[in-house]
Amino acid sequence: MRKSLACVGLLLGTSAALPAYAAEAQAMQGAISIPGAEQIPQRCDEVLASLRAQVKALEAIPPGKLSAASVLNGWNRMALDEYALVGPLSLAAETHPEAAVRTASEACTLKLAAFDNEYLQSEALFRVIKAAQGQDAIERNALSRILEDFEDRGIGLDPARRERLRTIFERIELLAQEFNRNVRDVTTRVSFTAAELDGVPAAYLESAKKNEQGEYQIGLDYPDRDAILQNAKNEDTRKRFYIEFFRRGGERNLAILNEVDGLRTEIAGLFGLPSYAAWQLRTRMAGTPETVDRFLAEMQAAVAPVERSDIAVLRDAKRKLTGQPDAELKRWDVDFYDNLVKRERFSVDPQRVRAQFPTEPTVAWLLDVSSRLYGLRFKANSTLPVWHKDVRPYDVIDAKSGRYLSSFYLDLFPREGKYKHAAAFPVRQVSTAAGSTPISVMVSNFSREGFSQDEVETLFHEFGHILHGVLSQTRYAMDAGTSVRRDFVEAPSMMFQEWPWRPEVTRRFSAVCPTCKPLDAKLIARLEAASRFGKGIWFARQNFYSRYDMALASAKPGEAQSVWRAMEAETPLGTVEGTLQPANFGHLLGGYAAGYYGYMWAMALGLDMLTAFGKDAMDVKVGARYRSTILERGGEVPPTELVTQFLGRKPDNRAFFNRINGKP
Incomplete structure (x- = not known):
């Protein structure tokens, strides 16, 4: 259900009649209920028991009472009840200040993901949905999308392949949580002296922590990235920060990504399709990997000369500032010289903009x-x-x-x-x-x-x-x-x-x-x-990310870091040794696989x-x-x-x- 439905955040739902639910919703209005860590396991089990009862009720609708309205109202009720819990917990897992709440939320959302796989492989429920006949365009569209979910979960496969698919989906969900956690919970700090941070705004440095040696301890959040890469005059400072920033997630996340790519290739094989991209795109606007590849090729052809022109401008700015006629632009230079050129050409000073x-x-x-x-x-x-x-x-x-x-x-x-x-x-x-x-x-x-x-x-x-x-x-x-x-x-x-x-x-x-x-x-x-x-x-980088994503979703994805290095080495700015960018490319495990x-x-x-x-x-x-x-x-x-x-x-x-x- 979460494939086609984003999170919903009411308090616990029941199978009450719709008017009671409407009254509850009106009373709650905009409140989000996030349970305490100790309450989450019990609430999770209660919700799952209620949801399984609702599945059985839908499966048992007699043919004489089966209609699109009865099926979709029951499905809608079940969806709202599930997301009464999974909505707040999905948010809490990523934002709650208490680690115990984040951990308990992740554990419950795994159980709810397993439930999705469970009921979307129910042959009895599938027969009920398939038998319903929509009476208007909205009902027909809804029923069609639900049937897509069943097909994605392998309802048309034999029992052995269906069970293997279920195991794969649950494993990917677990790995995705760990991947995101490894990036979210990073506590790395990069040490710099005051001299090394010359050019970084004073307002930013006033709030930065120092170690016993008086060195600034710079974190790896986006405001830190902007402050350093856009302003630090010292190139080695920018380089060191750039490498650390793009090591978030570490070797473990590379291993996770490689395992997930292998599992996704197996998903395609279970459906008799040549690649994960072919499986994923069959219900998207693009429809096929070939359509995406054509779009990206047209974009690459259009952006290539513009990218080369932009790089030449920034490279010349670097040569002028450093006095080195053969200086080459590096990836850690881009934001700094982009800001420099904007100040000179357009009188736009980033700090004045702030x-x-x-x-x-x-x-x-x-x-x-x-x-x-x-x-x-x-x-x-x-x-x-x-x-x-x-x-x-x-x-x-x-x-x-x-x-x-x-x-x-x-x-x-x-x-x-x-x-x-x-x-x-x-x-x-x-x-x-x-x-x-x-x-x-x-x-x-x-x-x-x-x-x-x-x-x-x-x-x-x-x-x-x-x-x-x-x-x-x-x-x-x-x-x-x-x-x-x-x-x-x-x-x-x-x-x-x-x-x-x-x-x-x-x-x-x-x-x-x-x-x-x-x-x-x-x-x-x-x-x-x-x-x-x-x-x-910027456009060239977006195109690169998209092509890399499609490469990992191809018939032979290859090892994630090696593929990145090989592809990035062919770009005008080359690759940066020491970085592990696929390890923090969260979109690859956050719903944008074969979709960036x-x-x-x-x-x-x-x-x-x-x-x-x-x-x-x-x-x-x-x-x-x-x-x-x-x-x-x-x-x-x-x-x-x-x-x-x-x-x-x-x-x-x-x-x-x-x-x-x-x-x-």
Whole structure:
């Protein structure tokens, strides 16, 4: 069920009638219930017992009473009850400050994953689902997606292969947890003297810890990465930090990745398919590995000359600064010289940008822009319980009707034991059939000193996911919010990350924060120009990640680190000895295996949808149409149909390739 349904976070559900559930949901509204470590095992067992009883009830529906409505309402009830626990626990496993809660949450989510494999291999339940006849497009789509889940879990295989498949899925789930934990819980500190950190902002160093020798102890969170790689003048400092940053996860994670790749190859073999990519992509928008390979080849051909041009500019900047006419650009140099060129060409100083986008006003600006564009009110709700003092809960109200829609939480800053990247966690899904309202949580690791230019874009990107979740109005939870095809899920976010540098959007900043330094038109033009500079390197890197992911999902994946080294050595900037980047490439075990291409695929769709706004990104009429056509429909309608409805034409890649080539 979790394959097609993101996490739901009510308190324990039961098999009560829908009106009682609706009353419970309304009373709970935006609260997330995270049990204590000692309560989790018992609650987990209670939920599993209830869910197994619901499976038996569905299996036993007599033919005379079997209908799509009876089947889907029962399925929906079971989904909501499961995610009443797995939603909060999946969040807690990645963000809770107590290690015991994280450990207990991981143990329970493994049991729930095993339950998913169990009921999706039930022949009796499969026969019931297959016999149901949908009465409208939404019912037919839901039944079709459920049958896909059964097929993925091997319902069409003989008993021996089905059992082996179940064992494989459970092993991969366990290994994925360990992989993510090894990155999340890293405590490595890199020691530097004050001289070695010349150029690093004083504000950052003021909060950095020192050892007994007076050396700074630098962690490996994203604010640390930005501070060092973007600002440290000493090249050896940048090199040492770069290598340590990309050793997170260590040799153990390489071993995990290799084992998982072998298991995935075995999955494909059990289905008689040539590769894991062929198995994974058969239900995605792309459909086949060949389609993905063509897309990535076209992208590579377009980006290669742009990447070479960007590298030449940064290399020349390095030669000029160092006085070494034969100096070559290295991977640990890219961020530093990118910032240097931006300061010289566009008068964009990263530290001044942070000062221009202080944390609280920037978050308020994001909420103001989103609420105006989509006809909403965001109301801070301090009565909702939180798992850490940094976490901020909000309720979402429809501005026109005054109706409560949903809630979301912002968990913005790094801490030990917390998820290291940026993501949106759907903790409760909407179901209009059951009266369930959605909750999403934005988890990130931003600096407290204000937002960099990249962080502003990331803030809008991740909030695009939040909006996709909390504005969803789907009938069934399985279709809610971001429960769409994996290669479409990033499209709304890729579109929304374009908003910050539009003048009609930046004008709202002064309205939100009258005491902040105004974002004048010339500054915004410089920021937009600076954001486009160096994108050849960025696009090329995204293309590389995608091709590497497809290589590991091929018929003969090879050893993960060796494949990385060989492929990266062929790129213009080469490979870096001592790094173990596959060991911290969490997407490979986080749902994006044979799917990382989806970021660029979705960006093409997002930039295409952006064209509907024309020259006014704050056009509320287009915003209302986008909300109702794309955000509210979730996975109820295939993505290509949704985009076609919104644009009034079939989607294409022109805007995407124009962006690569630096065209408007």
